[in-house]
Amino acid sequence: MTKEYPFYIKAPVILLGLVITVFILNVLQDVLVPLAFAGLIAILLNPLSNRLNKYFPRIISITVSLLIALLTIVILLYFLSSQVAHFFDDLDAIKLKLSHMIHDLQVWLQSQFGLTTKKQVQMLNDAATSGKAMIGQTLSGLMGILSVVFLIPVYTFLIMLYKTLILNFLFEVFSEENQRKVSEIIGETKLAIQSYIVGLLIETSIVAVLNSAALLTLGVQNAILIGVIGAILNLLPYIGGIIAIALPVLMATVTMDGFTTQLLIIGAYALIQFVDNNILVPRIVSSKVQINALISIVIVLLGAALWGISGMFLSIPFIAVLKIIFDRIDGLKPWGKLLGDTIPTAHMGPFNRLRRKAV
Numbered sequence: 144m145t146k147e148y149p150f151y152i153k154a155p156v157i158l159l160g161l162v163i164t165v166f167i168l169n170v171l172q173d174v175l176v177p178l179a180f181a182g183l184i185a186i187l188l189n190p191l192s193n194r195l196n197k198y199f200p201r202i203i204s205i206t207v208s209l210l211i212a213l214l215t216i217v218i219l220l221y222f223l224s225s226q227v228a229h230f231f232d233d234l235d236a237i238k239l240k241l242s243h244m245i246h247d248l249q250v251w252l253q254s255q256f257g258l259t260t261k262k263q264v265q266m267l268n269d270a271a272t273s274g275k276a277m278i279g280q281t282l283s284g285l286m287g288i289l290s291v292v293f294l295i296p297v298y299t300f301l302i303m304l305y306k307t308l309i310l311n312f313l314f315e316v317f318s319e320e321n322q323r324k325v326s327e328i329i330g331e332t333k334l335a336i337q338s339y340i341v342g343l344l345i346e347t348s349i350v351a352v353l354n355s356a357a358l359l360t361l362g363v364q365n366a367i368l369i370g371v372i373g374a375i376l377n378l379l380p381y382i383g384g385i386i387a388i389a390l391p392v393l394m395a396t397v398t399m400d401g402f403t404t405q406l407l408i409i410g411a412y413a414l415i416q417f418v419d420n421n422i423l424v425p426r427i428v429s430s431k432v433q434i435n436a437l438i439s440i441v442i443v444l445l446g447a448a449l450w451g452i453s454g455m456f457l458s459i460p461f462i463a464v465l466k467i468i469f470d471r472i473d474g475l476k477p478w479g480k481l482l483g484d485t486i487p488t489a490h491m492g493p494f495n496r497l498r499r500k501a502v
Contacts, residue, residue, distance in 0.1 A: 169449060176453045181298030183460060185306075186336045188212060192303055205303045209296060223371065324471050331467045336460055343378060346423045350374040350415065354387075357411040363391055364398050373412075377419070379443065379455050388412045434462055435484040 168175060188208045195204035302309070310329065317325050355370030363369065373387035388409060395404040434442075442462045446454030462482060469479030 165449065172450050176450055176457070177294040178298055179457050179461075180453070181295050181302055183336060183340060183457075184212065184295070184299045185302040186333055187340045188299070189303065189306070189333070190337070202304070205300055208303070209300060213296070223368065328467055328471050332464050335463055335467060339460060339463065342424075346419065347374045347378060349423060350377055350419055353415045353418070354391075354412070357415065358391055358408070361395075361404055361407055361411070362399075363395050363404070363408070365394065366391075369394060384416055433484040434459065434466065434482055438462065438482050 188205075191211070192204050192208040195207055198204075199207070313329065314322050314325060351371045351374035353370075354373045355367045358366030358370050369391050373390060376383035376387040376390075379386075391408045391412070392405045395408055396402075439459065439462075442458045443455050446456075446458030446461075448454070450457065466479050466482045469475040469482065
């Protein structure tokens, strides 16, 4: 017979476990962040590797899959670098107008709110310091560079190579009566992550084209670069979309007179966001695991606080995996419902339960 502990004992134990888990995740982020990205990439490349494995030995099929992925990334980086070169051609003119705008803004803030120039500079320095801390948390010196250049490809190769060993371990850890649930969780997790990442890549490409086309039509400088960056930022739920709109608005403000272009940019991006949220995401991303907006925002902010920008990207796949696990375990199903986006028509309070029984 299983012994039930009272709530005042279980709650502190659960809270202590969460604190210890968060502490370990924070301390070991230099190891866990590249490992997490490698796991996602390995799941994404697994179908391609399996197809190649029909014609080549396993090691060769995994190597070719990784080389194709790396070649795609190199092509994307080359394209972005060529656009960045065009941006630096106009940098002097942009800096000159930006300095005039900053001076006018400082004068206005001092006259309206009594903020001295020294105080404004201090506030900007504090904001820049916090931003550098988040970026530094993601790319912390030499370890960050090694993670991108060396660790992630190596981890990905080894995860794909030892896939069978890892899966057998997961099955053998659990008893036979639970192995069916474990198989369902692993299968759904793989399909959910694959559909989520592939859908995001397709969605990002379409949004990048739409953003660039809108900005080119409006005559915004460096339209393609800003449009592609905006599409990449759109991968960050809710927060990235705001920053993506701010970039072209800032560029238009710095390089153009008046505010008509800025208003048109906001209108165009609002239309693109509407198409993205109501057509592209439901039909293309079509993840089998839907997370509600409240949980998405909270988990992205928690991921940023824990692992910086990397945590923001990893938070949604992580919470999606948790939901799959919660939905498969009877005692955790309420938590799975809390994470989901299905809104009940009525709450399950005592009065409603009695009324249902009476009916």
